[in-house]
Amino acid sequence: MKVAKFGGSSVANATQIRKVGDIIKTDSTRKCIIVSAPGKRNSDDYKITDILIRLGNAFKNNVSYEEELNIVIDRFSEIIEELELPPSILMDIEESIQGVLTNNNYSTTMKLDALKATGEDSLAKILSAYLSSIGLESNYVNPKEAGIIVTNDPGNAQILDESFQNIYKLREKDGILVIPGFFGYTTNGGLITFSRGGSDITGSIVAAGVKADLYENFTDVNSVYTVNPKFVDNPKEITTLTYKEMRELSYAGFSVFHDEALIPAINEQIPVCIKNTNNPNLPGTHIIAEKKKDEKCVVGIASDTGFSSLYVSKYLMNQEVGFGRKLLQIIEDEDVSFEHAPSGIDDLSVIIRESKLTSEKENNIVQRIKNELNPGTVTIQKNLAMIMVVGEGLMNTVGIAEKATAAFSQADVNIVMINQGSSEVSLMFGVEKEDLARALQSLYSAFFD
Ligand SMILES: Nc1ncnc2c1ncn2[C@@H]1O[C@H](COP(=O)(O)OP(=O)(O)O)[C@@H](O)[C@H]1O
Numbered sequence: 001m002k003v004a005k006f007g008g009s010s011v012a013n014a015t016q017i018r019k020v021g022d023i024i025k026t027d028s029t030r031k032c033i034i035v036s037a038p039g040k041r042n043s044d045d046y047k048i049t050d051i052l053i054r055l056g057n058a059f060k061n062n063v064s065y066e067e068e069l070n071i072v073i074d075r076f077s078e079i080i081e082e083l084e085l086p087p088s089i090l091m092d093i094e095e096s097i098q099g100v101l102t103n104n105n106y107s108t109t110m111k112l113d114a115l116k117a118t119g120e121d122s123l124a125k126i127l128s129a130y131l132s133s134i135g136l137e138s139n140y141v142n143p144k145e146a147g148i149i150v151t152n153d154p155g156n157a158q159i160l161d162e163s164f165q166n167i168y169k170l171r172e173k174d175g176i177l178v179i180p181g182f183f184g185y186t187t188n189g190g191l192i193t194f195s196r197g198g199s200d201i202t203g204s205i206v207a208a209g210v211k212a213d214l215y216e217n218f219t220d221v222n223s224v225y226t227v228n229p230k231f232v233d234n235p236k237e238i239t240t241l242t243y244k245e246m247r248e249l250s251y252a253g254f255s256v257f258h259d260e261a262l263i264p265a266i267n268e269q270i271p272v273c274i275k276n277t278n279n280p281n282l283p284g285t286h287i288i289a290e291k292k293k294d295e296k297c298v299v300g301i302a303s304d305t306g307f308s309s310l311y312v313s314k315y316l317m318n319q320e321v322g323f324g325r326k327l328l329q330i331i332e333d334e335d336v337s338f339e340h341a342p343s344g345i346d347d348l349s350v351i352i353r354e355s356k357l358t359s360e361k362e363n364n365i366v367q368r369i370k371n372e373l374n375p376g377t378v379t380i381q382k383n384l385a386m387i388m389v390v391g392e393g394l395m396n397t398v399g400i401a402e403k404a405t406a407a408f409s410q411a412d413v414n415i416v417m418i419n420q421g422s423s424e425v426s427l428m429f430g431v432e433k434e435d436l437a438r439a440l441q442s443l444y445s446a447f448f449d
């Protein structure tokens, strides 16, 4: 039995949805289908989820939301019409959205989550009707009915273990099951969404729950590439990756697959395959538990921007018991999480995502460090990009760091920070944002050309 997730680009319009129908039709083992909300039809287009968020914010701020509502309804209306489905489906979708807007029992954050979810929910209803119209036995299954139970963290739901035994029961249901991605329900029945891109997470949860033989993730690229194609033309494709490698790469910026999405699949050792809806016969990229012996030691180079480095120095820091804990406690008190914390004898840097650090939090953190930890220096460097060179072979290959640093030097890029991940699957470099493209191109040449 397979679980197949189709991303926003795969369901952006009626043409794409027809391709999805063909893919499902050609393999009767594709039992559970997870869908996203319609994504971009071209690079200048918008994602329905983004419009729903704008709609929710307009509603919250008591300003007109007609324009956003019309964009959403028009997109679904066009898809339904082109697929020649009954207009009653559009009425149902409109009612659901209006029902969320007028429901006074929701808190503001829960209303936003419920609105966001209407994108995937509506598309699942449409796809299920379309599959029936082409002669397949298909049923729409709401995540509540599927038993997807999550924590009460709006916009950042985490799956609860009890879900998996509920989901296993889906195996007994007849026909193809079309489940909207991106959201679940709390034990009290409240609708909560995962973080952005979270339909990948639903797919993995369902694959783990039904103990699928394969989790297929259909998107708009032929495979996972060795580097983000935005930075290098025609980068080499990756044929196989281990779970560990993919997790590091997606965490570090390979947005093709959500970094939280691998965890349920890993727990049940379900192989994952990334495939292209527009080229479904190509093999795609396989994500598996163990690496084959003859593969390259570096499999990919990921990158992400929007980081700050909080740098603290103090002589004999290494001998001061509890210094690291006190520093991290100050950051925790501001409700800020950190990404990395490389340290030396007399200094420590804490790498934080800029999206988590408001200027008020930043001032509080710096002030408290100055007052409570008596440091030599405290500075915050902004606009950093992180580059991660990833591969399980890194562990026992000599000279990788040398090759990487030579590539930075050839590109005339200053390395702000280096950190070898404790897992030894990744080597991380911090650079200034404007040096990122140059650094990536040079690293790509060094490791893959
Ligand atoms: N290393 C990479 N390999 C492949 N795609 C990548 C990589 N890094 C970033 N991407 C981007 O990820 C996109 C696919 O992810 P996403 O937009 O979430 O798709 P979907 O709409 O199917 O969910 C690709 O179009 C590509 O631009």
Ligand SMILES: N[C@@H](CC(=O)OP(=O)(O)O)C(=O)O
Pocket: 006, 007, 008, 009, 036, 037, 039, 047, 049, 050, 119, 181, 182, 195, 196, 197, 198, 199, 200
């Ligand atoms: N539609 C949601 C969830 C999702 O997974 O979308 P996509 O498959 O287009 O990345 C979002 O935009 O966040």
